[in-house]
Amino acid sequence: MLSIRQVLDGYRTKKFSPVEVTKEYLKRAKQAESLNAFILLTEETSLNQAKISEMRWSMGYAGRLEGVPLSYKDNIHVKGIPATSGSRIDQNFVPKQNAPVISTLLNEGAVMVGKTNMHEFAFGITNNNPFYGPARNPWNPDYISGGSSGGSAVSVAAELSAASIGTDTGGSIRIPASCCGLIGLKPTHGLINNDGVTPISWTLDHNGTITKNIDDLALMMEALTNVSYSNADTSLKGRRIGVPSNYFTDRIESEVLEIYKQTLLKLENLGALLFDVEIPHVEEAASLTFTLAIAEAGFVHKDRIYRGIKNYGADVKQVMENAHSISAIDYINALKRRGIIAEAFNHLFNEVDLIIAPTLPILPKPVGMDIVSINGESEPIFNSMIRYTSYFNLTGHPVISIPAGLSREKLPIGVQLIGPKLDEQQLIAAAGVFERHYLEDFYKTREKVCAEQVLNLQ
Structure with a gap:
């Protein structure tokens, strides 16, 4: 399949049409149904939107994403389309208006392929959904896709959509991006409007993107923010990159640590200057x-809880049962600590331009595994997989997860780059330099492996 830029160029030169491309994505989505990327394919809506895009191209007016097929996580509201949030409780909820992020994308001509599978109410990281089934990793369907935006990542990696919009409260864009070998961006908190999304936490929630490559990411962000992210940087020479001296290599699997160390060497080979930095108060983050x-x-779920807490899946039910036990003092203290920690972290960017860390301490695990063990120490998979990501939801800084390599079993491993607030441009540029030098072979492998999996599913 093609990149977003190639799709747009094809429309511009009349090599193919939005309807033809949309039909191809829908066909692939049906063929790969057992990957369980989608809760709902919106075929009729997709083709109607594609026809409108064809008219707009013929009239010489095309948005930034005119005719590009996208998928949306199912907690994001689309007018007239069910938004289940991966739950039986909201299975009949049909929004009466679009979320602002959807309105923006519609104005730019995007076509919706469908609503993607997710961990129930976005409160989990395996995407093993008790009602809709697990979204399966297209590198190996026996393994998790990561979550909670797992279906979004599966749809992109398996090329069932050109890109996807997900949400990230403790790592829910970056975790599946890492598990599926993709680019996942959690922008600065509030940069992309969170209204019209069934929330977990207004303090921690971020809307963001999952894409196949950096150029696709730049085009998506340009459409979402009306800011140019075109990448003019061709070098990392002299770029100061902070390497955490604490926490971010604790309790980490050896293969992940080895890929991370190799990534640091690659950055040095590109001319980056590496500096040790101590991440402040990171032990408090979780x-x-x-x-x-x-x-x-x-608070968000108080009415749903009142109507019947038994209707939640087991893991989310336990969360909701615990919600009443948090005191106002504990909550207000957490808010105050969040501000102090964010400010302390901000100061690091007086010393460095970017910071790098592993995205996850572990490889993707088999579907159904709830406990992981690292060097003989066991912990819930949820705690493990948000350990390196949740700190940056607390601080609100922009973070991009990029592929860094493969395990011996050919499972993707990611690293995350963190930048100053509202400096997504620098993040995207730096990731683009790394991509150009080191990810071409990875992308070829991803395309080959995931295409073979889709073919085997037919």
Whole structure:
């Protein structure tokens, strides 16, 4: 399949049409149904939108994403289309208006392929959904896709959509991007409007993108923010990159650590200057994130809980049962600590331009695994997989997860780059330099492996 730029160029030169391309994506989505990327394919809506795009191209007016087929996580509201949030509770909820992010994309001509599978109410990281089934990793369907935006990542990696919009509260864009070998961007908190999304936590939620490559990401962000992210940087020479001296290599699997170390060497080979930095108060991040997320989710869900807490899946039901136990003092303290930690982290960017860390401490795991063990120490998979990501939801800084390599079993491993607030341009540019030098073979492998999996599913 083609990149977003290639799709747009094909429309411009009349090599193919939006209807033809949309039909191809829908065909592939049906062929790969057992990957369970989608809760709902919106075929009629997709083709109607594609026909409108054809008319707009013929009239000489085309948006930035005119006719590009996208997928949307199912907690994002699209007028007239069910938004289940991966739950039985909201299975009949049909929004009466579009989320602002959807309105923006519609204005830019995007075509909706469907609503993607997700961990129930976005409160989990495996995407093993009790009602809609697991979204399966297209590198190996026996493994998790990561979550909670797992279906979004599957749809992009398996080329069932050109790109996807997901949400990230503790890592829910970056985790599936890493598990599926993709680019996942959590922008600065609030850069992309969060209204019209069934939330977990207004303090921690971020809307963002999952794409196949950096150029696709730049085009998506240009459409979403009306800012140019065209990448003029061709070098990392002299770029100061902070390498955490604490926490981010604790309790990490050896293959992930080895790929991370190789990535640091590659950055040095590109001319980057590496500096040790100590990440402030990072040990507090997980507990503060849980406090904020559970307290705010309890408020968001108070009516659903009242109507019947038994209707939640087992893991999310436990979260909702715990929501009432968080005191106002604990919640307000978490809010205050969040501000202090974000400010302390900000100061690091007086010393460095970017910071790098592993995205995950572990490889993708088999579907159904709930406990992981690292060097003989066991912990819930949820705690493990958000350990390196949730800190940056707390601080609100922009973070991009990019592929860095493969395990011996050919499972993707990612690293994340963190930048100053509202400096997505630098993140995208730096990731683009790394991509041009080191990811061509990875992308070829991803395309080959995931295409073979889709073919085997037919």
